Amino acid sequence: MISSDKRYIIVFNGEIYNFHALRNLLLSEGYRFNSNSDTEVLLNLFSFKKEAMFDLLEGMYAFAIWDCKDERILIARDPFGIKPLYFSETSHSFYFASQVKALLVAKDIPAERNPAGYVGFYCLGHVPEPHTLYKQIKAFPPGEYMYIDRYGHKRNFIFCSIKDEIQKSGENARLNFNGNKEVLYEALSNTTRKHLISDVPLGVFLSAGLDSSTITAFSREHSADLITLTLGFSEYAGTENDESAIAIKTADYYQTRHHTIFISSNAFHENLDQFISAMDQPSIDGVNSFFICQAAAKAGLKVVLSGLGGDELFWGYPSFSQVPNMVQVFGWLQHFPKIGEWFRKMSLPFLGKVTSPKYAGLLELGGCWEGAYFLRRGLFMPWELDRFMEPKQVLEGWENLSLFQTMALHHRGINCAQLKVSSLEMNNYMRNQLLRDSDWASMAHSIELRVPFIDLPLLKTVIPFLVRNKIRNKKFLSEMPPKPLPGNVVNRRKTGFTVPFRDWFLMREGSANYRGLRGWADYIIKRFDG
Numbered sequence: 001m002i003s004s005d006k007r008y009i010i011v012f013n014g015e016i017y018n019f020h021a022l023r024n025l026l027l028s029e030g031y032r033f034n035s036n037s038d039t040e041v042l043l044n045l046f047s048f049k050k051e052a053m054f055d056l057l058e059g060m061y062a063f064a065i066w067d068c069k070d071e072r073i074l075i076a077r078d079p080f081g082i083k084p085l086y087f088s089e090t091s092h093s094f095y096f097a098s099q100v101k102a103l104l105v106a107k108d109i110p111a112e113r114n115p116a117g118y119v120g121f122y123c124l125g126h127v128p129e130p131h132t133l134y135k136q137i138k139a140f141p142p143g144e145y146m147y148i149d150r151y152g153h154k155r156n157f158i159f160c161s162i163k164d165e166i167q168k169s170g171e172n173a174r175l176n177f178n179g180n181k182e183v184l185y186e187a188l189s190n191t192t193r194k195h196l197i198s199d200v201p202l203g204v205f206l207s208a209g210l211d212s213s214t215i216t217a218f219s220r221e222h223s224a225d226l227i228t229l230t231l232g233f234s235e236y237a238g239t240e241n242d243e244s245a246i247a248i249k250t251a252d253y254y255q256t257r258h259h260t261i262f263i264s265s266n267a268f269h270e271n272l273d274q275f276i277s278a279m280d281q282p283s284i285d286g287v288n289s290f291f292i293c294q295a296a297a298k299a300g301l302k303v304v305l306s307g308l309g310g311d312e313l314f315w316g317y318p319s320f321s322q323v324p325n326m327v328q329v330f331g332w333l334q335h336f337p338k339i340g341e342w343f344r345k346m347s348l349p350f351l352g353k354v355t356s357p358k359y360a361g362l363l364e365l366g367g368c369w370e371g372a373y374f375l376r377r378g379l380f381m382p383w384e385l386d387r388f389m390e391p392k393q394v395l396e397g398w399e400n401l402s403l404f405q406t407m408a409l410h411h412r413g414i415n416c417a418q419l420k421v422s423s424l425e426m427n428n429y430m431r432n433q434l435l436r437d438s439d440w441a442s443m444a445h446s447i448e449l450r451v452p453f454i455d456l457p458l459l460k461t462v463i464p465f466l467v468r469n470k471i472r473n474k475k476f477l478s479e480m481p482p483k484p485l486p487g488n489v490v491n492r493r494k495t496g497f498t499v500p501f502r503d504w505f506l507m508r509e510g511s512a513n514y515r516g517l518r519g520w521a522d523y524i525i526k527r528f529d530g
Contacts, residue, residue: 003043007068012039013098014061014083017194054159072149079160080454081142081431088137099280100132115397125284125379126433163423169463170419187461192218195452200302203227208243210477211310213250213489217481220254228256231292234264235500253486261295265504278444282524284517286437287499297445309453312425314474315418323372324417330367340364357381370407373424
């Protein structure tokens with residue numbers, strides 16, 4: 001879009017949820033509009049506020065604005081990294097795009113393998129930012145903007161750090177804080193309301209869990225006619241992993257128009273090539289997002305709300321207790337690193353045969369926050385990678401990845417143990433895997449996926465509430481909606497959303513000897529390299 005005075009040109013991916021309020025602000029300042037779009041609001045807001053605009057934006061976004069007068073470009077990405085943004089530089093050009101695959105089309109960007117990207121994938125099941133599988137392509141940091149002039153001179157600025165926001169919000173809990181539930185109710189209601197703004201058909205992904213049920217309950221408050229969708233798997237029918245029965249009851253409870261979609265092994269294999277083709281960067285996740293978005297598209301929806309981010313925000317994962325416990329038990333070993341290394345080398349030949357090789361690293365890694373978190377989220381351990389890569393490539397990749405150093409930055413300075421884990425989860429697993437996979441899986445079916453729990457004003461309200469009230473589980477969420485959640489959702493044991501990979505894939509492909517998703521990871525990376 002081009003501004004009315006022809007000075008600014010924008011390309012924009014995402015949604016600005018408070019654009020109506022920003023539009024009214026700009027109208028009061030004399031700006032005029034030719035459309036009702038948030039894109040035009042961004043253009044005029046930049047004209048009015050320049051980089052101060054970022055303090056006003058609420059939404060998910062990656063955009064670039066070219067200034068025809070000053071001959072420079074601004075590129076920016078939202079604080080949580082909900083929307084992806086990648087870039088590459090050559091001797092004479094600067095490229096940027098919302099997918100790595102788009103940049104690979106440019107003939108002057110070399111597709112040289114990046115060992116750090118491969119090591120990161122094997123270790124975590126995704127490629128950690130800022131790395132990709134290619135040395136010359138990197139992810140643009142979330143919460144930053146950059147100016148580039150026509151000569152290639154660059155200036156980077158941070159306008160928001162989620163780690164810093166978590167730290168400040170935790171510290172605010174000890175100051176003047178109104179910790180009643182009405183404040184939290186308003187924050188949850190507000191984020192849901194603004195994420196529901198749409199001029200196209202909209203629905204909500206509903207599982208048996210607290211997060212999506214809460215989003216459904218608050219969405220029903222603001223919507224007289226709500227569509228909900230649930231994904232089920234034929235192999236799980238009648239087991240504790242079958243979420244469809246409880247989701248149907250929840251949909252009846254809130255009187256939504258509900259759709260349940262069951263996926264079988266045959267459907268998985270029929271769509272496998274399309275699934276791999278849509279995947280922008282290798283990941284062991286995304287299957288559930290791909291199929292539920294496919295179902296949403298068939299149902300005629302264009303926008304869907306997801307409960308993604310609820311576990312990271314409300315301390316719902318086992319990591320919120322397991323990681324602090326590991327650090328407490330093994331912390332003293334940080335003063336004696338040789339003990340942990342010795343235990344790993346001595347125990348690995350035995351432990352690797354009877355259980356996960358991770359256990360060999362408990363004494364060596366479990367005593368520090370980043371090490372304990374890696375043990376909780378890791379896929380393959382660094383000492384296993386010689387099976388897949390040349391030793392020199394592993395060494396180079398691990399060194400350039402700087403995984404533990406980066407993770408240390410994500411929690412350093414935060415005093416509360418649960419907030420440390422929250423920052424680690426949001427800056428790693430959530431952004432690099434869940435958000436990224438949700439983006440390409442939804443875009444593959446022309447669906448816009450929105451995440452009401454991943455919202456900066458909500459984070460600033462929730463964290464002081466959790467810290468001040470010493471809350472340790474998410475059950476309090478059930479009381480937040482005007483119509484509290486049904487008991488079968490509240491009292492259900494947390495299982496996580498699981499996909500029957502071993503039944504669908506690993507046994508058929510001869511990878512049954514791999515533990516967990518390791519065989520799936522090996523298959524995915526081979527498809528990318530193939």
